[in-house]
Structure formats: structure tokens, C-alpha cells
Amino acid sequence: RLVLGIETSCDDTGAAVMDETGRILGESSHTQKDVHLKTGGIIPVVAQRLHKENIARVVQEALDKSGIAPRDLSAVATTVKPGLALSLGIGLQYSLNFIQEHKMPFIPIHHMEAHALTVRMIQSVPFPFLVLLISGGHCLLAVARDIDDFLLLGQALDEAPGDTLDKVARRLSLVKHPKCSTLSGGQAIELMAQEGNRLKFHFKSPMGQHYDCNFSFAGFRNQVTQVISKKEEDEGIQPGEILSCVSDIAAAAQYTVASHIAKRTHRAILFCKAKGLLPQNSPSLVVSGGVACNQYIRKTLQIVTDATGLDLHCPPAKLCTDNGVMIAWNGVEKLRKGKGIVAHTANIRYEPKAPFGTDITGQVK
Ligand code: ATP
Numbered sequence: 001r002l003v004l005g006i007e008t009s010c011d012d013t014g015a016a017v018m019d020e021t022g023r024i025l026g027e028s029s030h031t032q033k034d035v036h037l038k039t040g041g042i043i044p045v046v047a048q049r050l051h052k053e054n055i056a057r058v059v060q061e062a063l064d065k066s067g068i069a070p071r072d073l074s075a076v077a078t079t080v081k082p083g084l085a086l087s088l089g090i091g092l093q094y095s096l097n098f099i100q101e102h103k104m105p106f107i108p109i110h111h112m113e114a115h116a117l118t119v120r121m122i123q124s125v126p127f128p129f130l131v132l133l134i135s136g137g138h139c140l141l142a143v144a145r146d147i148d149d150f151l152l153l154g155q156a157l158d159e160a161p162g163d164t165l166d167k168v169a170r171r172l173s174l175v176k177h178p179k180c181s182t183l184s185g186g187q188a189i190e191l192m193a194q195e196g197n198r199l200k201f202h203f204k205s206p207m208g209q210h211y212d213c214n215f216s217f218a219g220f221r222n223q224v225t226q227v228i229s230k231k232e233e234d235e236g237i238q239p240g241e242i243l244s245c246v247s248d249i250a251a252a253a254q255y256t257v258a259s260h261i262a263k264r265t266h267r268a269i270l271f272c273k274a275k276g277l278l279p280q281n282s283p284s285l286v287v288s289g290g291v292a293c294n295q296y297i298r299k300t301l302q303i304v305t306d307a308t309g310l311d312l313h314c315p316p317a318k319l320c321t322d323n324g325v326m327i328a329w330n331g332v333e334k335l336r337k338g339k340g341i342v343a344h345t346a347n348i349r350y351e352p353k354a355p356f357g358t359d360i361t362g363q364v365k
């Protein structure tokens with residue numbers, strides 16, 4: 001059995017054809033990053049137009065590479081939640097037309113569940129495991145108990161770390177830096193931080209007095225912005241020009257983000273151990289989402305898992321950010337278990353906001 005996966009929840013148009021073992025037969029993608037970097041953020045109608053212009057070509061390319069004809073597919077799996085309404089709409093409409101034309105079932109996919117399960121395509125990570133998703137729109141800690149069963153332990157109360165890093169990078173005008181002009185904000189911060197001294201600046205770690213597993217990044221971003229403004233004044237430069245201490249600020253910001261994420265993850269691990277939510281034998285922490293590409297953050301999390309006896313698993317960077325492969329894989333896992341397959345699509349809608357799992361965040365102390 002073969003699955004076509006389609007992703008359009010944000011600013012990447014992705015498609016992949018996969019067989020039931022998780023082998024990628026063909027994949028293709030189109031990223032809008034360069035366009036959105038120029039406008040300083042995603043403009044939803046622009047994202048929608050670019051998805052519309054590219055989706056047919058991207059899907060065709062994935063099919064061509066796989067050598068599979070549409071009639072040989074068993075199902076189409078497509079992200080329907082959560083994400084930008086206008087972007088989700090293009091992927092869903094395209095998919096519904098496709099399955100109608102070629103007569104096959106549809107598998108609606110939750111984008112964050114797909115991020116959470118991607119690693120299982122590469123290696124066997126049995127349920128249950130702890131998963132940390134850190135991305136452009138989300139920050140959450142959950143126990144994955146099955147492909148469609150998650151216990152939500154904590155989540156971002158304001159903004160997500162990828163969003164925060166993107167905004168800090170923008171405030172630092174990193175896109176004008178010769179080394180960073182094509183990088184996402186998070187990538188730019190990681191690169192600049194390598195040359196910086198994190199001890200030159202100090203940002204307060206968020207939520208020190210909150211004994212739960214939720215995250216907060218807005219107050220931290222505010223602190224960084226204030227420091228940047230102050231430094232611009234000291235150096236006598238205008239916003240938009242690049243500070244001489246830019247790498248030190250990047251290093252301190254990355255350190256604070258990493259340490260906040262590590263502390264909350266550590267608390268989640270202790271909670272899971274106390275409640276017996278993870279297996280006694282080789283329990284695992286899975287980390288995914290775009291921010292999981294960050295090597296410094298991975299290393300910080302490795303310290304936490306080493307100290308608590310967990311195995312750390314991350315998908316390769318390419319599969320941490322948005323792609324069609326992870327959607328196809330989630331479709332394959334559902335197809336194997338005979339779960340979440342819909343024959344009648346009349347009631348299928350996209351959902352820009354969607355809960356993730358069973359929320360027990362209030363019970364995590
Ligand atoms: P969500 O998955 O929550 O809907 P999204 O799909 O927009 O959000 P992803 O594609 O998973 O997000 O991740 C994109 C984010 O990852 C961006 O905010 C980007 O800055 C961040 N990111 C990418 N690479 C790195 C890196 N090396 N270090 C830190 N952040 C990074």
C-alpha cells in the first residue's frame with residue numbers, strides 16, 4: 001500500500017509518496033522562506049497564493065520521482081490542522097479534488113502529531129515516550145501513548161520559541177548580515193551565537209516560580225528587545241543597523257531559550273517518572289519541530305536525558321522542519337492501524353486552531 005502525503009499548513013508546500021514500510025519513493029517541496037524573509041514575516045494571502053501556484057507541480061514532482069501513478073495510491077494524507085487558515089485551505093482543497101478524481105480514501109493529519117511521530121520512520125521508538133515539540137508556532141511537552149493518543153503535560157502560554165527567535169533575529173536585522181541573508185531567524189541566531197560569548201548578557205530565565213511544565217517566551221523577548229534598544233543607543237546606531245555585540249546577544253538569547261526548554265523538560269521527566277507514565281526500561285525523549293534543528297538546544301537536552309537515564313531521539317534536521325514526508329508517514333501509521341481513514345469527505349474542514357491530546361497541564365506540579 002502506498003500513501004501520498006501533502007503539507008501546506010504554513011509556508012512550505014510539501015509532498016511525498018511513501019510505501020507501507022516508511023520508504024520514501026518520491027518527495028518534493030517548495031519553500032516560501034525567502035519571500036517571507038523580505039517582508040519580515042508571513043503575510044497569509046501571500047502564503048496562500050504561493051501554495052496555490054506550487055502545489056500541483058510539487059505533488060506531480062513527488063509522483064514522478066516515485067514512478068507511481070495516482071491510481072496505484074492507497075490513500076492521500078493531508079495536514080488539515082493546525083496552521084494558517086488560508087494555507088491549510090489550499091492543501092485540503094487540492095487533496096479533496098485529487099481523491100475525488102482518483103477515487104481513494106482520505107486521511108486527515110494533525111500537523112503536530114506528525115512532527116511528534118516522524119522519528120518512528122527512522123528508528124523504532126515504541127510507545128509510550130515523552131515528546132518535546134519546539135517549532136515556529138508551538139512549544140509542547142506530551143506523553144505519546146499511541147499514534148492518536150497524547151497526554152499534554154505543558155505548552156507555550158504566549159509565543160513559541162521559533163517565533164521568538166525569528167522576531168529577535170529580525171530585531172537584530174540579521175537578514176542584512178552577509179552570513180545570514182538566506183537563513184531562518186532560528187538558524188541565524190544559532191550561527192551568530194557560535195561566535196558570541198553568552199556571559200556578556202544576562203536574560204532572566206522565564207517562569208522560575210511556576211512549578212508546572214508550561215512555557216513562556218514573550219517576557220524574555222521583551223527583555224532582549226530592551227537590551228538591543230539600549231545597545232543601539234550606546235553604540236549610536238539606528239534600528240536596522242547591525243550591533244557590534246550582535247553575536248553575544250544571540251549567544252545569550254539562545255542560552256536562555258535552551259535553558260528554559262531544558263528545565264521544563266527536566267520537570268516533565270520527573271513528573272512522568274513519579275506517575276509511571278514511561279517504561280522502566282530505556283524510556284525515551286523525542287524532540288522535533290523546526291527549533292529541534294538547533295544543535296546547541298539538542299546538546300542541552302542531551303545533558304538532561306543523560307542525567308535522568310532517558311534516550312534522546314531527534315529526526316534528522318531536514319525532517320524536523322515542515323515537509324511532506326512526515327505527513328505521508330503519519331498517513332502510513334494510520335493506514336497500518338486502520339485508524340483515522342475517512343471514506344466520506346463531505347464533513348472534512350480545516351481547523352487553524354486544534355487542541356493537541358488530552359490536556360492534563362493543570363495536574364502537572
Ligand atoms: P508549527 O509546526 O508549530 O506549526 P512551523 O511549521 O512554522 O510551526 P517549523 O517548520 O516546524 O514551524 O519550524 C520553523 C521554525 O523553526 C522557525 O521559527 C525557525 O526559526 C526555527 N528554526 C529552524 N532552524 C532552527 C535552528 N537551527 N535553531 C533554532 N530555530 C530554528
Ligand code: FE
Pocket residue numbers: 111115135136289290321322
Ligand atoms: Fe511545523
